[in-house]
Amino acid sequence: MEFGEQLKKIRTIQQLTQAQFAVRINVTRQAVSNWENNRNLPDLEMVILIATIFNLSLDELILGGTHVNNMTEKLIKDGRETRRAKFNLITVLIGAFLLILGVVCFLIKGNSVEYVDSTGLLHENFYLLPIGFAFLFAGLMVFAVMGLKTLVGIFRTKK
Incomplete structure (x- = not known):
């Protein structure tokens, strides 16, 4: 019924x-x-x-x-959409966090002091550059994958 x-x-x-x-x-x-x-x-x-x-x-x-009637189908669909929205929110937060970490690495590198100690050894935190690029790349990849997933979902619903 x-x-x-x-x-x-x-x-x-x-x-x-x-x-x-x-x-x-x-x-x-x-x-x-x-x-x-x-x-x-x-x-x-x-x-x-x-x-x-x-x-x-x-x-x-x-x-x-x-x-199973139309109300049951609506409740099932609403549950799926809620889970999907939570997943998207968590993914966006992770991507933003990775991007922020990358920017923080560059800021630390840009504001740090490089010096030569009394033994003639150069002290530089060069390692922050590749780590910063890795965080930026990972954050951008998270957004790219989510964008592609969203586009595929849109095209599937149109068919």
């Missing part, structure tokens, strides 16, 4: 009009109509509110039986 059919069934069992139902859950009558006609779906917070008000389990409300 589709979510809209399940919602209409709950409303008719409670002997409520769409307007009365809308008032109880604090939305417009048009929103209830759109949900019942499967034009769009409520967000998760609204689904929880409906289940709470009408004393239903989320399984009863969302599934309405044993079949």
